[in-house]
Amino acid sequence: MKTLYLLTAIAILLICKLPASAQVKQLNELVYTKQYIQLEQALSGTNLSANDKMLYSAFLTNAFNQPAASNLLLKKIFARKIAANDGKLQFYLHRIAYDNYVKLNNYKAAQTASEQLVKYYSTWFSKSELTDQQEENKIWAALTATPAQQVHKQASSSILIKKDMAGLWNIPVQQQDSNYLFVFDTGANISTITATYAQKLHLDVVKNSQVSIEGGMNGVSTKVNLGIAKQLYIGKVQINNVLFLIFPDSALSFAGGAYKINGIIGLPVIKALGEITIGKDTMQIPLVIHTEPVPHNLALDLLQPVIYMEYHGKSLPFTFDTGAQVTLFSDNFYKQFKPHLDSIAKKDSLHMGGAGGSRRMKTLKVPQLTFTIDHKQVLFNNTQVNLEETQVSDKYYYGNMGQDMFAQFTSMTINFVNSSIAFGSRKESVK
Structure with missing residues (x-):
């Protein structure tokens, strides 16, 4: 340090x-x-x-x-x-x-x-x-005639988190007397929903709003519509005029229909909550956000959250994705530390996929990497480093931090007002 x-x-x-x-x-x-x-x-x-x-x-x-x-x-x-x-x-x-x-x-x-x-x-x-x-x-x-999203906190909230079969965090989203489990995903620039659940939540479909969204490793485009939920609740937080991308059901169905996503709560809603603390199986949303000045280690690059972690004396930016199970280091990370990584890693490959398709990419498998954030060590064992060129929009990031990073700690507090992420104590089982 x-x-x-x-x-x-x-x-x-x-x-x-x-x-x-x-x-x-x-x-x-x-x-x-x-x-x-x-x-x-x-x-x-x-x-x-x-x-x-x-x-x-x-x-x-x-x-x-x-x-x-x-x-x-x-x-x-x-x-x-x-x-x-x-x-x-x-x-x-x-x-x-x-x-x-x-x-x-x-x-x-x-x-x-x-x-x-x-x-x-x-x-x-x-x-x-x-x-x-x-x-x-x-x-x-x-959306020029659409009212802006608004958030009203009625009290502090404690929400149960449920992991689905893919290991992703799901939180209850309430509308009137009905509750639905949606994936909680900081990596989603706009909240997403299937056509079936758009009907269940009575979304107002915006006229003439069809756009093409690229997804998956093959960059296949999907035609989607825009929808507005007039009112939703997450715990005791009321959210009005929530924007959703409405996908065909098939685009959010995987493994022959064995795994389906109903909807995804994305960054515009998540950051509007102000502050959240995620523990083992609960999410806390305080009524009053902590605003004491703290060192920044979180930024929003457009609608993409970025965290800063230290490695070998350098502060490096990484994208931050609660919707990813595992961390993947980028080719930028490999280029920056090539001699060291070549000396400790072995060539490997990794199958990656999503709604738009899948493919296998060339990687290095690294026995262990150690980082520092919030004055705490983060360890990655047998982790993958991508050897293939990153997308242009991501060319300055050194990887994408997933749930295997967050799971090393008893809790994680994201404060979008102070632009900071703080972690609880390190779990003893993590070595």
Whole structure:
């Protein structure tokens, strides 16, 4: 731990001692590579102008789930034409402006911002990213007259969690006198439901809202509609105007129908809960969210949660997915630590699948990896490292953390207000 802090401090000190123009270049790189924790630390010690500090603060408030504050900063940045001649930086600024509106459930503003991205900054997208952005624009265009999601906490809640046959967490979702078990998935950008359960929950299907959603390892597209649940309850939390993607039943049916998913509660609902603590078989949602300042180790990159863990003296960003059973390290992780991994690992392969198909990927099987988060060790035994190239949108992440990571602790508290994840004591059975 001391070595880690020393290395991080040295890196930040080196940035702070650079001339202002060189500092800006280094800080931009931290933005582009999703290193928001390092950006926050470096920004506090630089001698940048007030305009430059405002610019990087806009990125940080966006990443740390303060979209309204980020938008206020962006309004000043665009009015003052800060960094107006830097095309790449302008693309990133307009992208977080778009993301802020999505996080605020301001669908009309999100559509406008999305159209501007496609019109003025299409060359900065990869081909697949541009296609995704165009499909997202169809979603917001269909929702321009839809009220924003709203959350009302009536009291603190204690909810039973049930693991299904695939090992995924399911929580009860109530509508009127009926309860339904839905998968609790931080990796889902938008909540999802089958056509059958959309009828059971009396969802209002949005007119002219069909979009294509890519899923599975083969990238097969599925045509889905948008639906709005006027009112749902999770424990004693009332949620109004919940957006769902309505999939054909067959798309969420696996193993010949032996395993079916009724619906998935995704990140827009989960982050709106503010704070949750997950234990062995319960989820606690406090009425009053803890807001004491704590070090950040959680960010939201667009609608994708990212956690920061330390390995070999480096703070690395990982996607964070309660809907994944196991952790998978990316090719970025392999490239960063190739000599070390080659010396301890063996070549292997892993079968991966989903609603859109499946395939086998080339991997390394590593006997053990040790990380640190929240001042606690996380161990991965006989874990897999992907050797195949990551999707463009994920090229700066070092893997996806799944339930085998969370299961090492007695509890996990996710606080979206403080942008932090804290863990309980380590389970004795985990070695």
